């Protein structure tokens with residue numbers, strides 16, 4: 001599971017990334033600070049079953065006050081500018097780092113103080129960035145397909161090979177599924193037996209539709225702390241069909257850092273925090289925390305955690321399942337309680353879970369037990385979010 005951050009330069013992608021992962025990342029108030037992609041481990045948060053079951057868990061990651069942190073890889077790339085596909089800015093080749101991404105977070109400067117080039121501006125319309133960014137993503141995808149289409153299409157026709165299978169294997173890096181291909185072909189009414197007869201426009205439309213399906217996107221309306229942000233947010237929400245989450249990455253970064261340093265108690269995603277040892281804070285820190293508190297009161301959270309959660313649970317429709325060895329104590333072999341939290345696509349079966357845990361376990365899978373009821377699950381039953389499962393394997 002991988003989530004990519006995209007957007008124009010200087011919008012706060014690296015700040016968002018740093019807040020989400022606490023990785024050591026450079027942030028600056030000028031365009032193209034990031035050149036090579038930053039990679040790191042962020043998290044989605046879910047309610048851990050430990051509270052409901054009244055057990056104390058031993059997570060491989062983290063669980064704080066019943067909030068379980070499930071790891072998600074994150075990727076922050078360079079800023080994209082209009083006509084990047086023609087080589088402007090840093091071009092669009094760096095987007096290839098995002099091939100592996102399952103979903104994208106588009107970080108916008110909602111305050112209108114940064115233009116599409118990442119330069120300071122007044123009253124810039126952030127909606128323009130949605131249009132140009134989607135256009136550039138489409139050029140990127142089109143190029144990937146157009147480069148190979150002639151050879152690819154004539155080869156599969158000559159050798160009489162299955163279109164879907166071949167497309168999946170040739171472009172496997174893009175995280176395409178058969179379902180994605182089917183939906184796209186049907187929607188565009190294309191003939192999959194004659195791909196060599198597709199016009200340039202057909203290939204381009206095919207790439208665009210596939211881009212939308214394989215790289216679903218959510219908007220992080222960042223820099224909500226700045227004055228014009230509120231009005232722009234209202235306006236943007238009316239003009240886009242994409243989900244928009246108000247964000248203040250800087251506030252999230254300040255809170256996570258302060259929490260690391262033991263200055264505050266804060267659980268990412270929550271609407272409040274507690275200052276510890278207030279008397280030790282400098283005046284500047286106090287003012288900073290007051291500003292952060294205003295944001296939390298106004299928008300319910302800094303939006304960073306909410307955006308990642310929405311990307312994974314709403315856009316990608318994932319669920320979290322807890323595999324254990326002992327159905328009574330919810331432990332693994334070593335006695336760790338609820339050690340693993342696994343992200344799976346909704347609709348996954350216990351066998352899919354077994355493969356996700358380990359391919360050997362998948363290979364020797366014979367069944368599963370729902371640990372809350374103690375009952376054996378039927379093989380075709382799909383897993384539910386929050387389910388605790390014991391996998392049964394051949395001895």
Ligand SMILES: Nc1nc2c(ncn2[C@@H]2O[C@H](COP(=O)(O)OP(=O)(O)OP(=O)(O)O)[C@@H](O)[C@H]2O)c(=O)[nH]1
Nearest residue numbers: 009010011012013014015028032033034079249250
């Ligand atoms: N006011 C405000 N400023 C922010 C916020 N998030 C980031 N910034 C500032 O925006 C500027 C750019 O931040 P970066 O995180 O480097 O932006 P980027 O999108 O990664 O930029 P490139 O790597 O150049 O594409 C820095 O000065 C940040 O401090 C925010 O929530 N509010």
Ligand SMILES: [Mg+2]
Nearest residue numbers: 013014033034
């Ligand atoms: Mg950056």
